[in-house]
Amino acid sequence: MSTEAPTPTSAKETLAGTHHMPGKESADRRQVTQGRWAYTLLTPTLVLLGVVILYPIINAIIMSFQKDAGLDPATGFFTEGGFTGLDNYTHWLLQQCGSGPALGPCPPGTLGAQFWDAMGTTFFFTIVTVAMETVLGFWMAVIMARAFRGRALVRASVLVPWAIPTAVTAKLFFFMFAFEGIVNKIFGTQILWTGSEWPAKWAIIISDVWKTTPFMALLILAGLQLIPDEVYEAAKVDGASAWQRFTQITLPLVKPALMVAILFRTLDVLRMYDLPAIMTGGANNTTTLSILVVQQIRQGLNNASALSTITFLVIFLVAFIFVRFLGANAVDAATTGKK
Amino acid sequence: MSTATATAARHSEAPARRRAFDWAPARTYVQAVIILIWCLAPFYWMVVTAFRDVGYTFEPTPFFNHVTFDNFVTVFDEARGNHFARNLVNSLLVAGITTIISLIVGVFAAYALARLKFSGKSLVLGFILGASMFPGVALITPLFQLFTNIGWMGTYQALIIPSISFSLPLTVYTLTSFFREMPWELEESARIDGCTQGQAFRKVILPLAAPATFTTAILTFIGAWNEFLIASQLSSDATKTVTVAIAGFAGAQPHQEPYTAVMAAGTVVTIPLVILVLIFQRKIVAGLTAGAVK
Incomplete structure (x- = not known):
C-alpha cells in the first residue's frame, strides 16, 4: 500500500521519536517498531499453536521410536518397552511383525498387514473424489456465475451440503444406500452398498463428493468472478469459439484459484476419517490411513504414533509437491492481495 | 479497449438472434x-x-x-440410553468455547498479518496455513497418552484444546483476508487526530471489524460443531458431543439400525446450521472463499 510512506503520521513519529534527520534511517526505525508490534500481536496465536500442534507432534515423533510394552498381537510374545530405533516404521512400511527371532511378515488380518492397502485406498479416494469434485464444481461454478433469476437460491442451496456435519452426512447416505434404501429403489438395483468392497468405496466417494463439491464450486466461482467480461467480449469479436474461450481464457485465468481449491481438498481427503469410519467402520477394504491410526491406538500408542507420523509426512509431501511444482500458492494468494 | 467494437458487434447480431428461439x-x-x-x-x-x-x-x-414426532421423542429418550440433550449442551460448550478462544487470540494475529509490515510474514502465514491442513490423527496419539497421564480423558478441555488446533488457523486465515479489504484510511485519520496505534485499533478498527469477525465466528463454530474424529476418541459418556452420539445411536428396537431416529437427530443438529447459513449466505460465501482467490 502506498499510504505508508509520506503520511503525517510517519512525520510526526519522526519528530517525536528521535532528533535524527527524517529520512531512510527513521523509516527503518519505523519498520522495526512495526515489526516488534506485529510479533507482539502474533505471540498469543503462535504460542497457542505451538502448544496444541508442535508439542504433540514432537511428542509423537519421540513416541514413534519407543517400543509398545505388552503382548504382541501378531506373535503372542511379551515385548518390553524402551527405545527401538526404526522398528515401528519398518513394522508399517515393510509390514514386519514381531521382534528378535520372531520377526517376520505380518499375518493377514493384523493392522500391520493393512498399511499399504490403506495407503492405496486413501490415494484412490483422494484422486477419484478430487477429480469428480473438480469437474462437478467447475460446472456448478460456471452455472452460478451466469446471471439468471433465482441465482441467489442456487448459491444458498449449495451451502446446505457444506453445513451438514460429516457424521450426519455419513448416517444419511448410509440410510440412502441401505439395501432397502432409496438409492436401490430409484435405480431398481439390489446392491449391498456398504457390504462389499467396490460398492462401499463408491458409496463413500459419492457421499464425499456430495458434501464437498459446494466448497470447490464456491472457490472456483470466486475465481471466475475476477475475470472481466471485456476479455470474453474481445475474444468473441476475434472469432474464438466457446471451447477456445474456455481453454484459453477461463482455464488459465481461473487456474490460481482452482489450484488452491484442489490443494485444500486433496489435503482434506488424504486425512479422511468420518465417512468411512461411520459408513463401513473400515470394513471391505475402505480403511484409510486415519482409520488405521485410530484402530492402532487401542493396540499400542507408540506404534500408532509412528503411523500417524508417516501419515503426516505423506500429507506434507503432497502439499510440498503441489506448492513447489504445480503452482498452488495459497500463501502468496493470501499475502499479496489481488492477483 | 475493444469494448466499443464488441458492443457494436453485439448490436448488429441482436436482430438475427431474435428470430430463432x-x-x-x-x-x-x-x-x-x-x-x-x-x-x-x-x-x-x-x-x-x-x-x-x-x-x-x-x-x-x-x-x-x-x-409422527415419535422419532424426536426417541432421540431425547433417556430411558433408551440416549442423552441427546446432554450431547447438544456438550457440543455447544466445546464449539462455543473453541470459537471464543480462537477469535480472541486470532483477531490480533490477523490484524498484524493484514495490516503491518514485518519480515517473516510469509513464513508465519505459511505456518498458520500448514497448521490448518494438519491431519487430526497426528495429534491424537500423543494427546491420548498425555490426557490419560494427567487424568484429562473425558473432560471438556481434552476436546477444546485439540479443536483449537483446527479452528485457530482457520480463524486467523479468514480474518486476515477480511481485514485486508477494510477501509484502513480511517485508522490513519484516527492517528492524525492523536490516537495511538493501540487506541486506533480499539476505537476505530474493532467496531469496523465486527461484521467480518462475526462471519468468521460462524465459520469457526460450524467447523468445531462438526468435528468428529477427536471427539470420538477423547470424549467420555459425560462429554460426548452430538456428532459422536449420532454415530452410535440407540433406537426403539434393540438390534436394528434406528434409521428414522438417527435422521431425526440429524435434523435437530442440522436445521439450526442450515438456517444460520441461509441467513448469512453472502457473508459465509465471502468468508469461505476469502484468501483463496483474492
Whole structure:
C-alpha cells in the first residue's frame, strides 16, 4: 500500500521519536517498531499453536521410536518397552511383525498387514473424489456465475451440503444406500452398498463428493468472478469459439484459484476419517490411513504414533509437491492481495 | 479497449438472434434445477424420514406421509440410553468455547498479518496455513497418552484444546483476508487526530471489524460443531458431543439400525446450521472463499 510512506503520521513519529534527520534511517526505525508490534500481536496465536500442534507432534515423533510394552498381537510374545530405533516404521512400511527371532511378515488380518492397502485406498479416494469434485464444481461454478433469476437460491442451496456435519452426512447416505434404501429403489438395483468392497468405496466417494463439491464450486466461482467480461467480449469479436474461450481464457485465468481449491481438498481427503469410519467402520477394504491410526491406538500408542507420523509426512509431501511444482500458492494468494 | 467494437458487434447480431428461439437461458435453468436437486434432495430425504413412522422407514414416497414426532421423542429418550440433550449442551460448550478462544487470540494475529509490515510474514502465514491442513490423527496419539497421564480423558478441555488446533488457523486465515479489504484510511485519520496505534485499533478498527469477525465466528463454530474424529476418541459418556452420539445411536428396537431416529437427530443438529447459513449466505460465501482467490 502506498499510504505508508509520506503520511503525517510517519512525520510526526519522526519528530517525536528521535532528533535524527527524517529520512531512510527513521523509516527503518519505523519498520522495526512495526515489526516488534506485529510479533507482539502474533505471540498469543503462535504460542497457542505451538502448544496444541508442535508439542504433540514432537511428542509423537519421540513416541514413534519407543517400543509398545505388552503382548504382541501378531506373535503372542511379551515385548518390553524402551527405545527401538526404526522398528515401528519398518513394522508399517515393510509390514514386519514381531521382534528378535520372531520377526517376520505380518499375518493377514493384523493392522500391520493393512498399511499399504490403506495407503492405496486413501490415494484412490483422494484422486477419484478430487477429480469428480473438480469437474462437478467447475460446472456448478460456471452455472452460478451466469446471471439468471433465482441465482441467489442456487448459491444458498449449495451451502446446505457444506453445513451438514460429516457424521450426519455419513448416517444419511448410509440410510440412502441401505439395501432397502432409496438409492436401490430409484435405480431398481439390489446392491449391498456398504457390504462389499467396490460398492462401499463408491458409496463413500459419492457421499464425499456430495458434501464437498459446494466448497470447490464456491472457490472456483470466486475465481471466475475476477475475470472481466471485456476479455470474453474481445475474444468473441476475434472469432474464438466457446471451447477456445474456455481453454484459453477461463482455464488459465481461473487456474490460481482452482489450484488452491484442489490443494485444500486433496489435503482434506488424504486425512479422511468420518465417512468411512461411520459408513463401513473400515470394513471391505475402505480403511484409510486415519482409520488405521485410530484402530492402532487401542493396540499400542507408540506404534500408532509412528503411523500417524508417516501419515503426516505423506500429507506434507503432497502439499510440498503441489506448492513447489504445480503452482498452488495459497500463501502468496493470501499475502499479496489481488492477483 | 475493444469494448466499443464488441458492443457494436453485439448490436448488429441482436436482430438475427431474435428470430430463432434463444435456448441459452432455458439450458441454464435446467442445469440450475439439477444443481438444486443434487444439493437439496438428500437433505430433504433426511427431514422426510425424520418425521416418518418407524414402520414405514423404507417407504419410497417422496413427500411427507405417516407423519409422527415419535422419532424426536426417541432421540431425547433417556430411558433408551440416549442423552441427546446432554450431547447438544456438550457440543455447544466445546464449539462455543473453541470459537471464543480462537477469535480472541486470532483477531490480533490477523490484524498484524493484514495490516503491518514485518519480515517473516510469509513464513508465519505459511505456518498458520500448514497448521490448518494438519491431519487430526497426528495429534491424537500423543494427546491420548498425555490426557490419560494427567487424568484429562473425558473432560471438556481434552476436546477444546485439540479443536483449537483446527479452528485457530482457520480463524486467523479468514480474518486476515477480511481485514485486508477494510477501509484502513480511517485508522490513519484516527492517528492524525492523536490516537495511538493501540487506541486506533480499539476505537476505530474493532467496531469496523465486527461484521467480518462475526462471519468468521460462524465459520469457526460450524467447523468445531462438526468435528468428529477427536471427539470420538477423547470424549467420555459425560462429554460426548452430538456428532459422536449420532454415530452410535440407540433406537426403539434393540438390534436394528434406528434409521428414522438417527435422521431425526440429524435434523435437530442440522436445521439450526442450515438456517444460520441461509441467513448469512453472502457473508459465509465471502468468508469461505476469502484468501483463496483474492
